[in-house]
Structure formats: C-alpha cells, structure tokens
Amino acid sequence: xxxxxxxxxxxGAHDQDARFDARHVHGHAHDPNIPHATFRxxxxxxxxxxxxxAIPFWLVMGKxxxxxxxxxxxxxxxxxxxxxxxxAYFLHLNTSSEGGWNMLxxxxxxxxxxITLSGSLWVMYHMNANMMPMSAQDMxxxx
Amino acid sequence: xSTTTASAAQPRFYLTEEHHPxxxxxxxxxxxxxxxCLVFACLxxxxxxxxxxYAAGPxxxxxxxxxxxxxxxxxLLLSSITYGFAMLEIQRQRKLATLFWLAVTGCFGAxxxxxxxxxxxxxxxxxxxxxxxxxxxxxxxxxxxxGLHVSFGILWLITLMVQVGRYGLTAANIRRxxxxxxxxxxxxxxxxxxxxxxxxMGVLR
Numbered sequence: 299x300x301x302x303x304x305x306x307x308x309x310g311a312h313d314q315d316a317r318f319d320a321r322h323v324h325g326h327a328h329d330p331n332i333p334h335a336t337f338r339x340x341x342x343x344x345x346x347x348x349x350x351x352a353i354p355f356w357l358v359m360g361k362x363x364x365x366x367x368x369x370x371x372x373x374x375x376x377x378x379x380x381x382x383x384x385x386a387y388f389l390h391l392n393t394s395s396e397g398g399w400n401m402l403x404x405x406x407x408x409x410x411x412x413i414t415l416s417g418s419l420w421v422m423y424h425m426n427a428n429m430m431p432m433s434a435q436d437m438x439x440x441x
Numbered sequence: 442x443s444t445t446t447a448s449a450a451q452p453r454f455y456l457t458e459e460h461h462p463x464x465x466x467x468x469x470x471x472x473x474x475x476x477x478c479l480v481f482a483c484l485x486x487x488x489x490x491x492x493x494x495y496a497a498g499p500x501x502x503x504x505x506x507x508x509x510x511x512x513x514x515x516x517l518l519l520s521s522i523t524y525g526f527a528m529l530e531i532q533r534q535r536k537l538a539t540l541f542w543l544a545v546t547g548c549f550g551a552x553x554x555x556x557x558x559x560x561x562x563x564x565x566x567x568x569x570x571x572x573x574x575x576x577x578x579x580x581x582x583x584x585x586x587x588g589l590h591v592s593f594g595i596l597w598l599i600t601l602m603v604q605v606g607r608y609g610l611t612a613a614n615i616r617r618x619x620x621x622x623x624x625x626x627x628x629x630x631x632x633x634x635x636x637x638x639x640x641x642m643g644v645l646r
Contacts, residue, residue, distance in 0.1 A: 335532065340525035347518055351636075355511050358641045366645040373645075377637035381630055388521055388626040396468045403468075407475040411482040418486035434497045 335390060343387025350380040470620045474627050477590075481631050484586055485638060488579040492643065496574035501643030504569055506560075510640045513556050514632065517591075520549030521629045528622055536610055539618075543602050546625070550595045557588045580639065587635055590628050597621055 354373040356362065363369045385391045385404075393401050492501075527542035561581070564570070571581035601621060605614050 335525065335528050337526075337529055340522060340529070344518070344522040344525075347521075351514055351518065351633075354637065354641055355507065355514075358644055359507050359511075370642055370645050373637055373641050377633050380633050384521075384626060384630045384633070388525065388629070389623060396465075396471070399468055400471050403472050403475050407478050410479055414479070414482045415486050415489065419489045422490040438497050 339387050339390075343383055346383045346387070347380055350376050350383065466616055467619065467623075470623060474623060477627070478631075481583075481586070481634070484579075484583040485634060488583045488639060491575040491579040492639075493646070494575035496576075498574040498577070499567075499569050500576070501640070501646060504564055504567075505640050505644055507640060507644060509556060509560060510636055513553055513560075514636050516549050516553040516556065517629050517632050520546045520553065521626055523549060524622055524625050528618070531610060531615055531618060534610055536605060539610065540602055540605060543598060543605075547595055547598045547602075550591055550598070550625075554588055554592055554595070557584070561585070584635060584639065587628065587631055590631075594621070594625055594628060597624070 354376045357369055357372060363372075391400060391404065395401070523542050523545045527539050527546060530538040530542060564577075569577055571578050598621060601614065601617055604617070608614060
C-alpha cells in the first residue's frame with residue numbers, strides 16, 4: 299500500500315473521537331489485520347486435510363502395516379503435516395501478518411510445547427522404568 | 442499525527458506512513474490462542490504420561506470405536522470449511538449468506554459435541570468413567586476440555602449470529618467474526634492432535 303490514505307473530510311474542527319471513528323469506518327474495507335481469504339485457498343486446505351486425515355485412519359483401521367511402531371511414526375508425521383496445512387490455509391498464518399509477531403508468538407509456543415511434551419514423557423518414562431514393578435494382580439488388590 | 446504549524450497554508454489530511462495497527466485485537470487474540478495451546482500441551486503431556494495406566498481396567502482398544510471418531514473428525518473438518526465460506530461471504534459483505542454458513546458451521550459443531558457426549562455417556566455407562574483409572578481420568582480431561590472449547594465456540598457463534606442479524610456486518614462484528622474464525626480453526630488443529638495422539642495411537646498401543 300504505497301498510496302497515501304486520504305482521510306475523508308477530517309477537518310480541523312473534528313475532535314479526537316470523530317477522527318477515531320472516521321479511521322475505523324475507513325479501515326474496515328481492507329483492514330490489514332483481517333487476512334484476505336480466497337475460495338481456492340480454503341478448498342486446497344480442505345482437500346489436503348481430507349487426504350491427510352483419511353490416510354492415517356485407513357492405516358490404523360485397515361491394519362495396513364504389521365508393525366505398530368512404524369504406523370505410529372507415520373500417523374504422527376501425517377498429523378504434523380496436517381497441522382501445518384491448517385496453519386497455512388485456514389489460520390492464514392505467514393511471516394508478515396502483524397509485523398511478524400504472530401509467527402514469533404507461535405515459534406515461542408512451539409518451543410514451550412516441545413519442552414513440555416518431550417520433557418514430561420522422557421522424565422516420567424524413566425521414572426516409571428525405575429519404579430518397583432507392579433503386576434496386574436497387585437493392581438487389582440490396590441485399595 | 443504531524444501538526445504543521447509553520448506551513449498552515451497547505452494542510453494535508455493523509456497519512457504519510459503505513460497504518461499502525463489501531464488496536465491489537467487480532468494479535469492479542471492470537472496470543473490468547475497460543476496460551477490456550479500451552480494448556481492443551483500440558484493436558485497432552487498428562488495424557489502421554491498417564492495414558493498407559495489402566496489400573497487393570499479397560500484400555501483404548503476396548504473402548505474406542507474409530508469409525509465414530511472418523512465421523513467426528515469429518516464433522517469438525519466440515520465445520521472448518523463452512524466457517525471459511527462464511528468468511529468469504531463477509532468479504533463480499535453479504536449478510537444473509539454469512540448467516541447461512543455460520544448456521545451450517547454451528548450445526549456441524551453441535552453434531553460433533555453430540556457425538557462426543559454420546560461416546561462419553563456410553564463409556565461411563567460401561568463403567569469406564571473418569572474415576573476408573575488414570576488413563577480414563579486424563580482421557581476425559583483432555584478430550585472433555587476440547588469439547589468444552591467447541592461448546593463455548595458454538596455459544597459464541599450463536600451470539601455473533603444474533604449480533605450480525607441485528608447490526609449487520611459492521612467493522613466491530615467483522616473483527617469479532619475474525620477472532621472466532623481463528624478460535625474455530627485452532628480447535629480443529631487441536632483435534633488433529635487428539636485423534637492422532639489419543640485415538641489412533643491409543644488403538645495402536
């Protein structure tokens with residue numbers, strides 16, 4: 299937007315409130331805060347999501363691979379890709395929205411999420427492995 | 442705002458700079474969503490830690506019906522695309538079409554919540570309630586929190602439909618609808634994590 303924005307008739311007599319309102323009315327037609335969405339973008343996102351959802355369900359429900367470990371990793375990979383598709387096509391996230399602050403907040407959150415998840419699983423798995431073993435029989439007799 | 446007192450003969454009423462964000466509503470809402478993301482991360486971590494502790498009770502293989510989950514997932518995905526259609530109608534400033542797509546979105550959302558509640562009721566009826574084992578406690582907390590978010594999203598959607606019906610597609614309403622759009626799509630993103638981490642990986646476990 300290199301064109302200067304002309305304020306419709308904001309004369310010197312206008313007080314602060316009136317000028318604020320004028321800017322608001324002016325701003326809503328092409329508000330930079332609200333991303334411009336397209337039908338094509340939504341449909342690409344939707345179709346990709348359908349495919350990326352259907353494949354993992356098919357892999358698990360149809361028992362395509364005999365190795366559950368391999369299926370787990372493939373299913374997780376599909377989830378990551380689908381989350382990226384949603385971010386790009388539905389949440390309209392890019393590096394320039396809000397001057398990059400959206401992306402920065404997201405990266406910070408991802409760092410925290412990874413620390414929370416991997417840290418919890420790692421620590422608690424090893425805690426579990428080092429605890430006294432308990433059989434299902436013992437479990438049933440727990441108070 | 443530059444006040445030119447020296448050259449009073451030529452007052453200029455336009456901005457020479459880019460628009461500054463007049464209010465950081467969209468950024469603020471995004472930061473709220475990121476904090477919500479951390480809430481879900483903690484719940485996912487809790488499920489990851491406790492998800493294998495069945496206390497000799499029923500496990501995911503006994504309880505989860507993946508075909509129901511698949512229907513549920515498609516409900517949420519369809520509601521995402523119909524909300525997208527509503528956003529496109531907002532751009533064209535068509536009020537009735539916007540209300541129509543918002544209503545469709547609400548119906549898909551309600552179908553999702555209904556299916557989930559039916560699943561919960563079925564599990565509790567079978568004696569697999571949240572108090573049965575650590576696995577079930579964490580399951581109900583994680584999936585229930587997501588369902589609660591969707592329920593509040595539907596409530597918000599109905600409120601905004603009334604607002605749009607009464608006052609039209611004003612700037613304030615468009616801003617609110619854009620926030621709800623982020624919220625709605627964000628819940629779909631969380632659901633990807635839920636159906637992968639809880640349901641699919643639970644059955645594989």
